[in-house]
Amino acid sequence: MSKTFHAQLLTPNGSLFDGEIIGMKVPGSAGNFEMLYNHAPIVSTLTIGKVEIQKADDTTLSYAVSGGFVEMNDNQVTLLAEDAVESADIDADEVRKTLTEARVRLKENPKDREKIQNEIEKAKNLKKVAE
Amino acid sequence: MVAAAKLRKAQQRMTSNRPFAAKMKEVVARLVSATDGENELLRKPESVEKVLVIAVGSDKGLCGGFNNNLFKVVESNLKENYQSYIDNDNLDIITIGKKSGAYFAKREYSIHERHPGFFDSLNYEDTASIMHDVMGAFKNEEYDRVYIAYNEFKTVIAQNRIVEQVLPIDVDSLIKEDENEDETSAITDYIYEPSTKLILDELLPIYLISQLWQAVLESNASEQGARMAAMDNATENAKELEQELRLKYNQARQSAITTEISEIVSGAQALEEG
Numbered sequence: 300m301s302k303t304f305h306a307q308l309l310t311p312n313g314s315l316f317d318g319e320i321i322g323m324k325v326p327g328s329a330g331n332f333e334m335l336y337n338h339a340p341i342v343s344t345l346t347i348g349k350v351e352i353q354k355a356d357d358t359t360l361s362y363a364v365s366g367g368f369v370e371m372n373d374n375q376v377t378l379l380a381e382d383a384v385e386s387a388d389i390d391a392d393e394v395r396k397t398l399t400e401a402r403v404r405l406k407e408n409p410k411d412r413e414k415i416q417n418e419i420e421k422a423k424n425l426k427k428v429a430e
Numbered sequence: 431m432v433a434a435a436k437l438r439k440a441q442q443r444m445t446s447n448r449p450f451a452a453k454m455k456e457v458v459a460r461l462v463s464a465t466d467g468e469n470e471l472l473r474k475p476e477s478v479e480k481v482l483v484i485a486v487g488s489d490k491g492l493c494g495g496f497n498n499n500l501f502k503v504v505e506s507n508l509k510e511n512y513q514s515y516i517d518n519d520n521l522d523i524i525t526i527g528k529k530s531g532a533y534f535a536k537r538e539y540s541i542h543e544r545h546p547g548f549f550d551s552l553n554y555e556d557t558a559s560i561m562h563d564v565m566g567a568f569k570n571e572e573y574d575r576v577y578i579a580y581n582e583f584k585t586v587i588a589q590n591r592i593v594e595q596v597l598p599i600d601v602d603s604l605i606k607e608d609e610n611e612d613e614t615s616a617i618t619d620y621i622y623e624p625s626t627k628l629i630l631d632e633l634l635p636i637y638l639i640s641q642l643w644q645a646v647l648e649s650n651a652s653e654q655g656a657r658m659a660a661m662d663n664a665t666e667n668a669k670e671l672e673q674e675l676r677l678k679y680n681q682a683r684q685s686a687i688t689t690e691i692s693e694i695v696s697g698a699q700a701l702e703e704g
Contacts, residue, residue, distance in 0.1 A: 309453060311554045311643050313446030328632075329624045342457060343623035344632045368633060370457055372618055377453055381554070381636060 302336040303355045304374035308362065310383050316352060316360065323376060324351040325369050340372040347420050349428045350378065361386040363428035365421045382421075389429040398422040433661060437586065437654035443552075444583060444647040451640045458630075458637045459604045465626045471565060471634045474598050475574035481512055481521045482542065482564065482573040483593075486580035486646055487530030488653045489549045494660035496581065496589070496653055497529040503591045504579045505537070522573070524560065526646065549650055554643055561639040568597050580645040581652040587659045589652040596641055599634075 301321045308316040324333045326348025334341075350362040367380030401422060405415045462472070485504060487497045508516065515521040522542035525531040531544040543563075548556065567573050576597035581589040622629055 307449070309450040311447050311450050311640060312443070314449060327623055328628070339621055340618050341621040341623065342461075342629060343621075344629050366632070367636070368457070368629065370453075372620070379450060379453055379457075379636075381558070381639075 304336050304376065306352065306376045306378070308350070308352075308378045308380070308383060310380055315362065315383055315385065319355040320376075321353045321355060321357070323353070323369075323378070324349075325378065326350070326364070327369075334369075334371050334376055336374060338371050338376075342368060342370045344368045345378075345380070347424045349424070350380075350383070361428055363389065363425045365424065384425065384428075386428050389425050391426070391429050394422050394425045394429065398426070433654055433658040437651065437658055440647070440651040440654045441583070444644075444651045447640070447644055447647055451644050454633070454637050454640050455604070455607075458633055459607070460620075461622075461626055461630045461633065462599075462601055463605045464622075465630055469627075469630050469634060470569045471597070471638070472599055472601060473568075475571070478574045479520060479571075480573045480575075481515050482524065482567070482576045483508070483521070484524045484526065484560075484564070484576070484578045484642065484645075485530045485534065486578065486649045487525065487527035487533065488649070489528045489547055490657075491529060492660060493653055493657035494663070496656035496660075497527075497533065500579065500581050500589075500591045501530070501533045504593055507593050524564070526560070527649075548646070549653075552646065552650060554639075557643045557646055558639045561642050562635070564597070565635055565638060573597070578642060578645050580649045581656075583648045583651045583655065586655040589656065592645075594645075596638060599638075 303319040303321055306316065306318065306320045306323055307314060322333055322335045324331065325343070326346050328344040328346050331348070332343075345364060345367050347365045348363075350364050352360045352362070354360065362380075362383045362385050364378075364380040364383045367378065367383070369376065369378045371377075398419065401415055401418045405412065405419070408415070483504065485501065487500065491497075508521065512521050516539070519540055521540065523534050523539050524543045524545070525534055525541060526545045526548045528546040531541065531546055535541055535544075543560075545556075545560065564573070564576060568576060575595065577593055578596050579591075579593045582592045584590050
């Protein structure tokens with residue numbers, strides 16, 4: 300039995316997860332990494348990607364995040380994301396709709412390219428995590 | 431009853447952001463002290479040329495002195511410290527909520543942006559986009575100082591009126607507060623990935639947004655509380671008024687009946703005598 304530690308996933312709209320875990324995989328800005336029991340103290344920013352939490356009962360939860368950061372210290376990990384959705388809560392149809400809509404907008408407004416591209420990346424990530 | 435339900439919801443939203451905001455503050459404080467404040471958003475202007483105030487009010491009325499009390503505090507504060515800025519058109523206001531816009535427009539302040547109907551669909555994204563614009567303006571040196579004015583939720587019936595400086599970030603008090611709260615974190619040697627500077631670039635905007643977000647959530651909860659108190663007072667007053675009026679009505683009714691009876695009696699008497 301692996302040792303567990305405490306994890307929290309916070310967003311401006313409330314806490315999404317709070318409990319004991321075995322490990323957490325995060326999309327770090329400098330590459331994906333996983334934190335296990337007794338990981339060294341770390342602060343890392345995140346990119347758009349998938350966060351995987353392996354709970355104490357060995358089940359896995361996945362979340363789609365778009366940025367934020369994670370802090371681990373003294374077997375206490377806190378992930379702060381401006382926007383995070385649990386895989387089970389992702390509405391696949393909705394995401395597909397946003398994606399097609401954004402692609403159309405990209406052609407129409409080349410000026411907002413960067414912003415729309417970002418939206419597309421987020422939607423793609425949601426789609427990937429949902430699968 | 432409706433206000434009570436809304437209040438509960440607003441309070442819940444407010445409390446659910448607190449852990450996020452607190453953690454954000456803690457990490458930002460640690461990073462700032464680790465990087466010696468190397469960031470555009472930590473720029474310390476030598477002189478203050480232009481000032482911006484973000485005034486958070488409500489969209490709807492009927493909430494007692496909720497809006498006016500706050501705006502009066504803001505106004506007297508501005509007149510005391512920034513009168514010359516107002517005169518020279520160097521003080522802009524961003525108003526959040528319809529009432530805030532109406533108040534400052536009527537008094538002919540220079541309004542930079544208005545956000546009426548903000549609380550109809552209160553969400554993080556809109557808050558973030560307001561703050562992004564403000565940060566951009568601060569970086570371009572369009573503004574040298576930014577304040578947020580809002581009602582802080584104290585209890586259901588009481589608010590604290592807050593005028594708070596958000597930019598430039600008060601680095602010293604931020605670090606000090608962090609040291610007081612948590613002594614162990616200062617000693618811990620963290621790995622920073624990719625680097626303290628890059629993390630700070632990413633976190634400072636989120637930190638500032640979360641400050642404004644907390645302010646609008648506090649204001650939103652306070653508004654519901656203030657409305658509940660105001661409506662409660664109104665009900666009380668109406669009841670009192672009703673009692674008073676009922677008494678008057680009964681008196682009038684009684685005297686009308688008395689007159690009528692005495693008329694009939696005297697009429698009957700006249701007939702008998704005749």
